[in-house]
Amino acid sequence: MRDIKTFIQDFGWPRIIIFIFLIILFILAPIVGVRLDASISDVLNRFGQYAILVLALVPMIQSGCGLNFGLALGIIAGLLGSTLSMQFGLRGFMGFFGAIVLALPFSVILGWIYGKLLNKVRGEEMTIGMYVGFSLVMIMCIMWLVLPYSNPQMVWGFAGKGLRTTISTEGYWLKILNNFLAINIGEFFVFPTGLILFVALCCFLVWLFMRSKTGTAMTAVGSNPDFARASGVNADKMRVISVIMSTFLGAVGIIVYEQSFGFIQLYTAPNSMVFPAIAAILIGGASVNKASMANVIVGTFLFQGLLTMTPSVINSILQTDMSEVIRMIVSNGIILYALTRKTKVTK
Amino acid sequence: MGQTSPLLSLKNISKEFYGNVVLQNVNFDLHEGEILGLVGENGAGKTTLMSILFGMPVIAETGGFSGTIELDGQEVHFTSPFDALDAGLGMVHQEFSLIPGFTTTENIVLNRESMKPGSILNDVFGYRMSTLDRPAMRKRASAAIHKLGVKLDPDMLVSEMPVGHKQFTEIAREISRENTKILILDEPTAVLTESEALILLDSLKKLSKDGVGIIFISHRLREVTQIADRIVVLRDGVAVKDTQAAGVTVKDIASWMVGRAMSGETGPREESRAFAEEAFAVENLWVDMPGETVRDVSFSVKKGEIFGIGGLAGQGKLGIPNGIMGLYPAGGSAHLESKDIPLNNPAAALKAGMAFVSEDRRGVGLLLDESLEWNIAFTAMQIHGQYLKPVLGGLFTQRDSVAMEKLCQEYIDLLDIKCTGTKQKAKELSGGNQQKICLAKAFAMKPDVLFVSEPTRGIDVGAKRLVIDTLKKYNREYGTTIIMISSELEELRAICDRIAIVDEGKIAGILPPGANVAEFGILMAGETDSPSRTKRMAAAEEVPNA
Numbered sequence: 041m042r043d044i045k046t047f048i049q050d051f052g053w054p055r056i057i058i059f060i061f062l063i064i065l066f067i068l069a070p071i072v073g074v075r076l077d078a079s080i081s082d083v084l085n086r087f088g089q090y091a092i093l094v095l096a097l098v099p100m101i102q103s104g105c106g107l108n109f110g111l112a113l114g115i116i117a118g119l120l121g122s123t124l125s126m127q128f129g130l131r132g133f134m135g136f137f138g139a140i141v142l143a144l145p146f147s148v149i150l151g152w153i154y155g156k157l158l159n160k161v162r163g164e165e166m167t168i169g170m171y172v173g174f175s176l177v178m179i180m181c182i183m184w185l186v187l188p189y190s191n192p193q194m195v196w197g198f199a200g201k202g203l204r205t206t207i208s209t210e211g212y213w214l215k216i217l218n219n220f221l222a223i224n225i226g227e228f229f230v231f232p233t234g235l236i237l238f239v240a241l242c243c244f245l246v247w248l249f250m251r252s253k254t255g256t257a258m259t260a261v262g263s264n265p266d267f268a269r270a271s272g273v274n275a276d277k278m279r280v281i282s283v284i285m286s287t288f289l290g291a292v293g294i295i296v297y298e299q300s301f302g303f304i305q306l307y308t309a310p311n312s313m314v315f316p317a318i319a320a321i322l323i324g325g326a327s328v329n330k331a332s333m334a335n336v337i338v339g340t341f342l343f344q345g346l347l348t349m350t351p352s353v354i355n356s357i358l359q360t361d362m363s364e365v366i367r368m369i370v371s372n373g374i375i376l377y378a379l380t381r382k383t384k385v386t387k
Numbered sequence: 388m389g390q391t392s393p394l395l396s397l398k399n400i401s402k403e404f405y406g407n408v409v410l411q412n413v414n415f416d417l418h419e420g421e422i423l424g425l426v427g428e429n430g431a432g433k434t435t436l437m438s439i440l441f442g443m444p445v446i447a448e449t450g451g452f453s454g455t456i457e458l459d460g461q462e463v464h465f466t467s468p469f470d471a472l473d474a475g476l477g478m479v480h481q482e483f484s485l486i487p488g489f490t491t492t493e494n495i496v497l498n499r500e501s502m503k504p505g506s507i508l509n510d511v512f513g514y515r516m517s518t519l520d521r522p523a524m525r526k527r528a529s530a531a532i533h534k535l536g537v538k539l540d541p542d543m544l545v546s547e548m549p550v551g552h553k554q555f556t557e558i559a560r561e562i563s564r565e566n567t568k569i570l571i572l573d574e575p576t577a578v579l580t581e582s583e584a585l586i587l588l589d590s591l592k593k594l595s596k597d598g599v600g601i602i603f604i605s606h607r608l609r610e611v612t613q614i615a616d617r618i619v620v621l622r623d624g625v626a627v628k629d630t631q632a633a634g635v636t637v638k639d640i641a642s643w644m645v646g647r648a649m650s651g652e653t654g655p656r657e658e659s660r661a662f663a664e665e666a667f668a669v670e671n672l673w674v675d676m677p678g679e680t681v682r683d684v685s686f687s688v689k690k691g692e693i694f695g696i697g698g699l700a701g702q703g704k705l706g707i708p709n710g711i712m713g714l715y716p717a718g719g720s721a722h723l724e725s726k727d728i729p730l731n732n733p734a735a736a737l738k739a740g741m742a743f744v745s746e747d748r749r750g751v752g753l754l755l756d757e758s759l760e761w762n763i764a765f766t767a768m769q770i771h772g773q774y775l776k777p778v779l780g781g782l783f784t785q786r787d788s789v790a791m792e793k794l795c796q797e798y799i800d801l802l803d804i805k806c807t808g809t810k811q812k813a814k815e816l817s818g819g820n821q822q823k824i825c826l827a828k829a830f831a832m833k834p835d836v837l838f839v840s841e842p843t844r845g846i847d848v849g850a851k852r853l854v855i856d857t858l859k860k861y862n863r864e865y866g867t868t869i870i871m872i873s874s875e876l877e878e879l880r881a882i883c884d885r886i887a888i889v890d891e892g893k894i895a896g897i898l899p900p901g902a903n904v905a906e907f908g909i910l911m912a913g914e915t916d917s918p919s920r921t922k923r924m925a926a927a928e929e930v931p932n933a
Contacts, residue, residue: 251785253768253775259757260765266751270714270743271766272734330756 052325054377058342065349072356078228079349085218086344088235089300092242093317094324094340096289100165101331102250103282104262105158107318110169112177113154114290115310117146119180122295122304123203126212127191135213139295147288150176155283159276170314177310184306207304216299235300242292243333249285258282262329293317319343319375347371392460394419394600395569400454402435402446402624409435410452410624417569417600422591424615424632425604428644428699428874431621433604437571441471441478475568477561479575483553487546491539492521492528495560500524531563534597535590551583555590562594570594571602576610577701588614606699608637608912620644641908645876660884662689665724666868667741667836672719673892674703674710681706681717682892688836688870693862695883695900696872699911703892704872705746708838712736712743714751723836737770742834744825746841746872748818752825755814759806760791762813762824763798767831798827802857819850826857837861840872855882876907 048056070076093111100108108114121143130138154172161168185202189195194207208214220234249255261268261278268275294313298304321331324339350370351363393416402410410432417423427433438445439452442465446452455462458474465471468478485494493500501523508516525541532539537555545553554575561570572591576584584607591614595601605611611618611632618635620628620643628643668687674680681703688694698704710717713733721728729735736743745751754762764774774791775784795809802823806816813824822842829837839858843851859882862869873879879886880900887897888910895910 248783248785253772253784253786256761256765256786257769260754260761263754263756264751266714266747267754267765269733270712270745270751272737272770274734 054323055325055338055342058323058346062342062345062349065346065353068353069349072353074352074356075228077226079352081229081231082348083341083345084236085230085232085300086348087341088218088232088239089297090293090317090320090344091239091336091340092289092296093293093313094320094336095239095242095246095333096286096293097317097321097326098246098250098331098333098336099258099282099285099289101321101326101329102255102262103258103279104265104329105279105282106166106169106328107321108169108283108286108290109166109314109318110154110173111286111290111314111317112173112310113150114147114287115294115313116176116180117143117150117287118291118294118298119304119306119310120146121291122209122298123189123194123207123306126194126207126209126304127189129191131212133213133216136216136295136299139213140292143291143295144288147291148284151284151287152280154287155280158283159279173314174311177308180310181307203306205305205307205309207306209298209302209304213299214302217296218300232300235296238296242289243336246289247333254278254281315375316343316347316371319371323374323377343371343374346374393417393457394421394459396457397436397440398455398457400436400439400452400456402432402439402452404449408624410439412454413621413624413626415619415626415629417602419568419600420595420598421616422595422601422603422614424611424618425602425621426606426608426611426618426640426644427621428876431644432624433621434573435624436621437478437573437602437604440465440571441468441476442466443468472564473566475564475566476571477564477567477569478571479554479557479561479573481574481577483557485545485553485556488544490542490544491532491548491552491556491559492525492541494545494556495528495531495541495563496524497560499564501527527563528559531559534562534594535559536593537586537590549583550578551580551586554579554583554587558587558590562599567599569600569602571604573604574606575603576605576607584610606912608640611640612637637912638905638909641912642903642905645904645908645911660692662692662884664690666690666692667721667723667870669707669711669721670719672707672710672717672721674706674715674717676703676706676709676715679703679706679709680892681710681889684719684889684892684894686887686894686897688868690868691862691866692884693859693869693871693882695879695886696870696889697874697876697879697886697907697911698889698895700874702889704874704889705840706892707889708743708840708870708872709745712741712838714743714745734770737766737832740835741838742766742829742832742836743838744822744829744840744842746844748821748825748845752828753813753821756812758810759799759804759813759816759824760788760795760809763795763827763831764791766828770832794831795827798823798830802827803853817846817850819846819854822846822850822854823857826854830861834867836868836870838870838872841874842871843873843875843878851878858882876904876911 066076066079069079096111096114097108100106122139124142125135125139157172158165158168189203194203196202196204217234217238218232222233223231250259257268257273258278258281261273261275265275320339320343321335322339323343324335326335326339347367347370351366354366355361355363395417397413397415400410400413413436425433440456444467447466457463463474465474501520502517503520528541532541535555535558539552539555539559545556561567575587579587588610591601591603603611603615612635615632618628618630618632618640619626620640622644665687666689670685672684673682678701684707696704696707706715709715710730711721713731713736717730721730723739723741726739728739749755754765767773768775774787774794776787778785792809798804799806799809804820804823806820813821816824842854842858846854855878858869858871861867871879871883883900885897886900888895888907890910890913895913898906
């Protein structure tokens with residue numbers, strides 16, 4: 041009894057309620073004619089697609105920069121990496137990891153500038169971050185048109201220049217992780233082994249980093265910057281490192297997303313990736329100053345589970361196709377809920 | 388004066404905060420037209436006494452007080468500051484409570500503005516729709532300013548005023564209430580220049596002639612002797628002296644404030660020890676720490692010595708360790724065993740073998756949201772690379788939780804820290820135990836020179852004893868040089884080998900702990916006959932009375 045109580049306290053009521061709701065949806069699904077195995081496969085897939093984007097928020101939360109509303113910077117670095125990789129004609133694992141390697145310098149440069157900026161606007165990181173994201177997305181809208189890409193699969197057919205809004209990764213590295221060691225059970229269920237393994241590897245690396253000397257210093261900076269400074273830690277430097285890490289993880293996250301989703305989405309698409317990631321980590325139980333791997337995994341699973349199941353179940357009940365509308369309502373509703381639930385820390 | 392029945396009388400006022408007695412049977416009267424100087428060290432209970440008098444909610448929230456307050460012979464119970472205002476008490480706080488974007492006039496008559504006679508809007512919407520009668524407001528403000536006897540422009544914005552004028556505006560606001568009979572001023576001259584202070588003192592004298600009773604709280608003892616008719620000295624919550632001011636010298640007050648008696652006798656103390664080599668020295672140190680500016684400090688400490696730094700709040704004693712440890716911008720030079728210590732670089736100071744226990748325990752000293760293990764091991768980990776274990780043949784390192792737990796447990800046993808375990812969060816401990824964690828953090832650095840700033844602030848008596856004993860034990864066993872900064876003189880005298888008193892950002896003097904308490908008091912109050920001080924006093928007297 042006591043164990044159950046402490047478990048509930050640790051896990052948190054919001055997560056338990058959402059979890060119960062998710063189970064109800066899974067029970068309802070077969071009743072209204074939605075295939076359960078396909079749904080579960082879908083949820084796993086989406087979990088893998090989004091998990092690294094959610095993971096990207098962890099370093100900045102830990103270093104006290106708050107939720108990275110400027111995650112779009114990382115996504116743009118990832119888009120640059122993946123488009124360049126395609127431009128150079130890299131295919132298969134070579135193409136996928138090539139995209140990550142090519143995204144690295146962009147992440148470091150963008151993250152460094154972004155980090156320097158955030159150090160100047162302490163206490164307002166989240167608002168400023170959001171506008172930094174918006175601005176860069178808009179600048180890139182111009183850049184995607186004028187950059188000299190020439191791969192016929194990527195540029196507009198009629199002009200022969202300027203990148204398309206969506207670029208298929210087919211023939212390059214479509215589902216390269218999803219299909220790696222994938223387990224097929226029946227017609228509808230696929231376990232994306234490679235994807236889940238890659239997510240696990242990323243989580244493990246971040247976990248290791250957080251346990252290193254630098255990671256410890258970063259956490260202390262987030263917990264109490266004055267304490268860290270009095271202990272000889274350069275708080276500004278730690279914050280910049282965390283921003284660079286977050287930006288790079290964002291880049292990796294979007295490349296993983298693209299290989300699973302099948303398309304590179306350019307122009308204003310990065311904007312729509314940020315809020316779901318933030319909502320997921322908040323639902324997972326992270327506060328503005330503390331986040332763990334468990335928060336990332338639980339949060340992504342719950343958020344993407346809801347987002348997958350609610351529209352399909354409701355669609356089947358109502359016998360109409362309004363899944364996109366319902367998805368918008370559900371995802372923004374969850375974001376709203378998650379933002380009101382953000383827990384404060386002792387100051 | 389004196390023959391009339393008292394305007395205000397406090398009878399047997401006692402107050403405790405969570406079992407910590409801060410006021411004990413305080414009695415005094417205030418007569419019409421009298422100026423009462425209330426003096427005492429930091430923490431003697433002055434502020435608490437004024438909070439009680441003013442019915443501040445904090446008093447009721449912490450269990451109320453015992454004793455009675457009588458106003459004109461009637462017992463009164465103020466439940467909020469508004470009651471006190473209505474009853475004719477006025478208070479001028481140390482911090483200004485003025486609206487910067489409003490003019491002098493608007494601030495003085497704030498919320499008591501004169502209204503124009505009702506218009507049609509009033510009939511419909513009530514008095515809240517009345518318009519301001521600015522000429523009448525201006526007249527009232529001018530009258531209050533005139534009563535105070537100073538020159539203030541009624542139309543000047545507060546944000547554009549010099550500090551002194553702000554203080555006068557505050558006082559003018561209090562006396563512009565028709566019924567103000569008693570005026571309480573908490574450190575009114577602290578922010579003023581000497582000449583402004585003199586003008587203020589004159590105005591206060593003028594007010595008292597008009598029959599206003601004034602309670603004047605100040606650290607500047609000379610001002611108190613100049614202006615007060617009667618002096619009440621608080622020490623550790625007890626009114627130790629209530630005397631007519633005539634004939635009382637600054638030296639008398641100083642010794643009443645700080646010491647038991649004039650004999651210089653204090654509690655048990657170590658015999659004086661002899662030290663050989665110099666361990667640490669600073670020259671011409673300046674530190675820009677807000678509220679604790681250090682101007683020009685030089686001192687040298689011998690190896691194995693416990694060096695005390697005392698002084699009143701705001702004089703710069705806290706700035707010294709904070710500056711040396713690189714937490715605030717500083718200049719000058721510091722040497723540890725003839726090695727130069729770069730200033731403005733916390734990591735370098737720590738690496739050189741110094742450690743610091745900050746006076747701001749919750750703000751700087753602790754990671755409140757982290758475990759005790761983290762709190763104790765963190766600095767040693769970051770500076771000396773301890774409590775890390777190599778992984779994959781030294782490719783990278785990871786936190787060594789086992790070693791951290793062992794270290795933490797060691798200090799929990801050594802310092803008798805009351806907690807549920809090494810994983811408990813620091814914010815869940817009591818103040819005294821948090822302080823022990825801060826000490827443990829510094830000890831874990833194995834420093835050659837340890838700075839301890841206000842180690843007993845805000846902790847109970849038992850914990851104080853333990854903290855002091857621990858420091859002493861650490862000093863004796865490891866020969867660590869300790870530089871201890873404290874507002875509590877008795878504490879310094881009990882443990883230190885030498886005590887420096889800081890006044891106005893400079894060291895006013897260094898005394899042995901056995902020196903006469905009055906000598907300490909005089910140094911603290913800045914009443915030495917140093918040339919600069921005399922010059923300033925002379926300059927101040929040249930200013931014509933406004």
